[in-house]
Amino acid sequence: MSELGQRPTVDPRVPAIPRTINAIGDALSPGRRMAFFAAVGGAEQGERLNDVMSLWWMEAMFEGVPGREQRLADTVAGRGLVPLPEVVEEAS
Numbered sequence: 799m800s801e802l803g804q805r806p807t808v809d810p811r812v813p814a815i816p817r818t819i820n821a822i823g824d825a826l827s828p829g830r831r832m833a834f835f836a837a838v839g840g841a842e843q844g845e846r847l848n849d850v851m852s853l854w855w856m857e858a859m860f861e862g863v864p865g866r867e868q869r870l871a872d873t874v875a876g877r878g879l880v881p882l883p884e885v886v887e888e889a890s
Contacts, residue, residue, distance in 0.1 A: 812862040817855050825858035834858075 815825045819838055823831050834854045841847040860866055872878050 811864060812859060815855065815858050815862070817851060819851075822851070822854050822858045826854070826861060830857065830861065 815821050823834055826834055834857075837850045837854065838847070841850040
């Protein structure tokens with residue numbers, strides 16, 4: 799497969815998920831899957847549906863990354879945070 803034909807991944811341990819309703823739904827946990835189907839079912843064809851698909855595709859990809867829930871809990875609790883380099887501050 800050519801480099802252009804490859805889908806990007808969030809983490810090399812997580813295979814890319816096709817951007818289809820079924821593939822995204824299958825990749826989500828049951829509770830999140832219900833929320834995804836509700837969002838897709840309520841979105842009109844066009845830009846709104848594309849936005850919903852993009853948001854949930856990213857969520858499905860992130861959900862597949864090992865340790866995600868623990869990292870989110872640590873972030874909310876302020877544990878293990880790393881300051882951004884000064885270069886980021888200069889760019890903004």
